[in-house]
Amino acid sequence: MLLELEGIQKRFGGVVALRRGDLRANAGEVHLLLGENGAGKSTLMKIVAGMVQPDGGVMRWQGRAVSFRRPSEAAAIGIAMVHQESLLAPHLTVAENIFLGREDRRALGWVNRRKMTEQAARLIEEHHFPLQADWRVERLSPAGKQLVEICRAIWHGSSLLIFDEPTSSLSEAETREVFRIVRTLRDRNIGVIYITHRLEELRAVGDRVTILRDGETVHTGALAELSTEEIIRHMVGRELEAVYHREPLPPGEELLRVEGLNRRGVLHDISFHLRAGEIVGLAGLVGAGRTELCRVLFGLDPADGGRIWVAGKEVHIRSPREAVAAGLALIPEDRQRNGLAVLLPVAHNLTHARLEAVSPRGILDHSRERRAAAELIARLRIRAESWRQLAGKLSGGNQQKVVVGKWLFSRARVFLFDEPARGIDVGAKGEVFRIMDELARSGAALLMVSSELPELIQVADRILVMRQGRLVAELPRGSTQEEIMRHAMLEQEASIREPGS
Amino acid sequence: MIQRLLPSLSLVILFVGLSLASPYFLTKTNLASVVRQTAVINVMALGMTMVIIAGGIDLSVGAILAMAGLLGTMAMERGYPIPAGIAIGILVGLFWGLINGLLITRLNIAPFIVTLGTLGIVRGLTLIISNGLPVHRIPQEFSYLGEGNLLGVPFVLWILVVCAAVTHFLLEHTRLGRYAFAIGSNPEAALYAGIPVAFHTTAVYAICGLLTGLAGMIEASRLMTGQPTAGQGYELQVIAAVVIGGGSLRGGEGSVIGTLIGAFIMGLLSNGSDLLGISPYLQQAIIGAVIILAVTVDELRKRKLAR
Numbered sequence: 001m002l003l004e005l006e007g008i009q010k011r012f013g014g015v016v017a018l019r020r021g022d023l024r025a026n027a028g029e030v031h032l033l034l035g036e037n038g039a040g041k042s043t044l045m046k047i048v049a050g051m052v053q054p055d056g057g058v059m060r061w062q063g064r065a066v067s068f069r070r071p072s073e074a075a076a077i078g079i080a081m082v083h084q085e086s087l088l089a090p091h092l093t094v095a096e097n098i099f100l101g102r103e104d105r106r107a108l109g110w111v112n113r114r115k116m117t118e119q120a121a122r123l124i125e126e127h128h129f130p131l132q133a134d135w136r137v138e139r140l141s142p143a144g145k146q147l148v149e150i151c152r153a154i155w156h157g158s159s160l161l162i163f164d165e166p167t168s169s170l171s172e173a174e175t176r177e178v179f180r181i182v183r184t185l186r187d188r189n190i191g192v193i194y195i196t197h198r199l200e201e202l203r204a205v206g207d208r209v210t211i212l213r214d215g216e217t218v219h220t221g222a223l224a225e226l227s228t229e230e231i232i233r234h235m236v237g238r239e240l241e242a243v244y245h246r247e248p249l250p251p252g253e254e255l256l257r258v259e260g261l262n263r264r265g266v267l268h269d270i271s272f273h274l275r276a277g278e279i280v281g282l283a284g285l286v287g288a289g290r291t292e293l294c295r296v297l298f299g300l301d302p303a304d305g306g307r308i309w310v311a312g313k314e315v316h317i318r319s320p321r322e323a324v325a326a327g328l329a330l331i332p333e334d335r336q337r338n339g340l341a342v343l344l345p346v347a348h349n350l351t352h353a354r355l356e357a358v359s360p361r362g363i364l365d366h367s368r369e370r371r372a373a374a375e376l377i378a379r380l381r382i383r384a385e386s387w388r389q390l391a392g393k394l395s396g397g398n399q400q401k402v403v404v405g406k407w408l409f410s411r412a413r414v415f416l417f418d419e420p421a422r423g424i425d426v427g428a429k430g431e432v433f434r435i436m437d438e439l440a441r442s443g444a445a446l447l448m449v450s451s452e453l454p455e456l457i458q459v460a461d462r463i464l465v466m467r468q469g470r471l472v473a474e475l476p477r478g479s480t481q482e483e484i485m486r487h488a489m490l491e492q493e494a495s496i497r498e499p500g501s
Numbered sequence: 502m503i504q505r506l507l508p509s510l511s512l513v514i515l516f517v518g519l520s521l522a523s524p525y526f527l528t529k530t531n532l533a534s535v536v537r538q539t540a541v542i543n544v545m546a547l548g549m550t551m552v553i554i555a556g557g558i559d560l561s562v563g564a565i566l567a568m569a570g571l572l573g574t575m576a577m578e579r580g581y582p583i584p585a586g587i588a589i590g591i592l593v594g595l596f597w598g599l600i601n602g603l604l605i606t607r608l609n610i611a612p613f614i615v616t617l618g619t620l621g622i623v624r625g626l627t628l629i630i631s632n633g634l635p636v637h638r639i640p641q642e643f644s645y646l647g648e649g650n651l652l653g654v655p656f657v658l659w660i661l662v663v664c665a666a667v668t669h670f671l672l673e674h675t676r677l678g679r680y681a682f683a684i685g686s687n688p689e690a691a692l693y694a695g696i697p698v699a700f701h702t703t704a705v706y707a708i709c710g711l712l713t714g715l716a717g718m719i720e721a722s723r724l725m726t727g728q729p730t731a732g733q734g735y736e737l738q739v740i741a742a743v744v745i746g747g748g749s750l751r752g753g754e755g756s757v758i759g760t761l762i763g764a765f766i767m768g769l770l771s772n773g774s775d776l777l778g779i780s781p782y783l784q785q786a787i788i789g790a791v792i793i794l795a796v797t798v799d800e801l802r803k804r805k806l807a808r
Contacts, residue, residue, distance in 0.1 A: 323695065325695070341687040355696075364675060
């Protein structure tokens with residue numbers, strides 16, 4: 001037994017994050033930690049890694065009671081955490097990051113750079129990681145950065161590695177690579193705790209599983225003894241909602257037509273169209289150019305060529321402002337960073353994209369704005385205390401709804417959804433898809449970028465597949481994951497480096 | 502809640518404390534002089550509030566104040582009427598505010614760097630234009646702006662009230678103000694929402710420059726000179742007033758009321774130290790400590806909120 005947690009408690013202010021966190025992790029075993037958003041998984045692991053101090057409960061390391069006041073104390077006895085967001089120094093090389101804080105110093109504190117790079121290269125080779133010791137970390141993809149963190153943990157002799165949703169920003173191929181690495185670690189008798197949201201990942205890596213619900217451990221046991229339905233039941237405490245099913249609509253008029261869109265090194269000769277009432281999926285590996293396509297369409301990056309029509313009228317979009325005016329909406333992948341002003345009230349966020357409508361001659365009409373906000377809050381069933389609540393205080397699913405609401409208010413008709421369901425829990429996902437369906441029914445055209453194939457298959461009317469900046473296939477409803485992956489991956493190795501870097 | 506009220510509470514405590522500690526504090530002459538002394542910082546701080554809310558910073562305000570005061574008084578020296586001189590000072594401020602805004606948005610350079618640069622340029626140009634010499638031959642009536650009384654209170658108080666009311670209206674009741682909050686709170690999201698970020702950012706710096714120009718004329722009127730070296734270090738006092746009043750240098754937060762309170766706290770601290778015979782050297786240290794204290798309290802409040 002490596003690590004034993006018993007009755008761990010933690011509250012933040014008035015909010016109870018953990019009531020009774022129990023967990024036992026063994027060496028040479030991958031222990032899955034599951035639960036919906038807000039179930040307390042991350043808090044429990046931050047306690048183990050010494051980043052947060054518990055209010056109660058017992059933590060034992062190899063049978064001995066321990067407590068950590070800071071992450072370095074946890075690291076010293078062999079616990080390392082691979083973070084969701086990378087905590088690396090972006091301007092340093094892979095090797096420098098691996099040795100950060102424990103550089104091999106020569107006399108007078110000179111760092112022996114060559115020896116360090118050699119050692120790092122050996123470590124990378126030994127584990128068959130697709131990395132180079134002298135690459136700069138800022139140029140790596142999220143997967144590459146995680147590998148660097150893993151290297152760091154291995155080098156520092158950690159015996160327990162915690163992965164906090166390692167695959168949430170990775171493509172399928174990269175995900176498989178992470179799984180391979182996790183299995184290698186396990187075979188070397190290292191203990192792994194693996195937090196995830198993605199149910200389809202479980203069987204690929206897990207041995208044992210602990211499920212948290214509302215800050216309490218509700219189940220612990222061998223993974224093989226649990227069916228996926230049982231796992232979900234434990235997580236949500238109710239029966240699994242029927243897999244999302246969407247009735248396709250007869251498509252209406254063409255709302256977006258793109259012909260020969262080019263952006264040097266990123267997009268090559270992209271042509272497609274969207275019709276009213278349609279949800280079109282956009283599949284592809286990370287780096288295939290899906291987000292880049294959305295950015296060019298929305299005027300965030302300039303195109304080098306190609307023509308765009310919105311609702312039959314040719315448009316020239318050079319800025320997001322012109323995109324918004326043309327009736328386009330972008331719901332970006334990173335909502336906190338690109339979609340919301342978290343410090344501002346929900347109502348203000350909702351009206352930002354068409355403030356003119358509630359500010360005749362530049363003067364705000366507060367009552368009209370509130371009425372508009374109240375209407376959107378009700379229509380989208382946004383769970384907010386009031387229009388005044390700060391957007392940052394809402395849950396991920398409700399933040400997503402605010403972003404959608406903003407575009408409803410701007411009267412957009414073409415919606416570009418970049419990973420709409422990423423980072424939100426199972427229940428909220430269903431609701432996001434329901435909203436997308438309602439948008440389609442009200443006559444909008446939707447483009448949905450997603451790395452989750454089951455999601456695409458359930459929601460989209462047809463699926464476009466991109467590979468290396470090109471549209472390579474269009475698949476009808478009812479296509480299988482295998483078909484999509486075949487088009488997305490053909491002739492392509494897992495790319496750890498971002499294109500163009 | 503108590504933490505949110507802390508700035509106003511400290512102002513009240515400071516006021517009551519000084520009333521008890523010094524018999525001279527609560528006299529009309531002294532209070533009027535506090536108002537006059539803080540007016541310049543206060544007017545500049547209103548513009549800085551908008552800039553800071555929009556996620557920016559303006560280090561050049563002290564230098565702009567000096568150039569506005571100098572060119573305004575030089576115009577009067579050459580025989581222009583007083584209102585024309587004042588208008589010239591304000592326009593000088595507006596001009597440099599525009600330049601700041603345009604450089605920041607067109608060249609996409611951090612406001613800290615741009616305004617550090619214009620601080621040097623404007624201060625240097627002011628010294629070149631004046632040859633380092635102050636302007637003294639100014640019509641006597643000009644002193645009314647900074648030293649006169651209207652309806653029994655200092656004229657500058659009326660100016661301050663009007664400027665504060667207008668700034669408050671701009672921030673809370675116009676599209677410009679709403680966009681300033683949006684841009685400061687999350688510039689990326691503002692861009693994604695199709696907000697004309699560059700235009701409104703420029704506008705905010707221009708307004709800050711305009712108010713600084715006005716402050717420059719008030720300062721010149723109080724000194725009855727066009728002083729090329731005026732306003733050195735004012736930028737820090739102005740930023741301090743905004744920050745003590747709850748403005749966040751990360752953008753998206755701040756208010757006119759808060760800034761006024763912040764500026765008056767600093768004014769009372771310095772006036773109180775004078776009355777109680779505390780050395781001006783120590784005064785600086787006290788104000789420095791108050792800035793750190795104010796930001797710490799505000800930061801703790803936000804951290805509690807964030808949980």
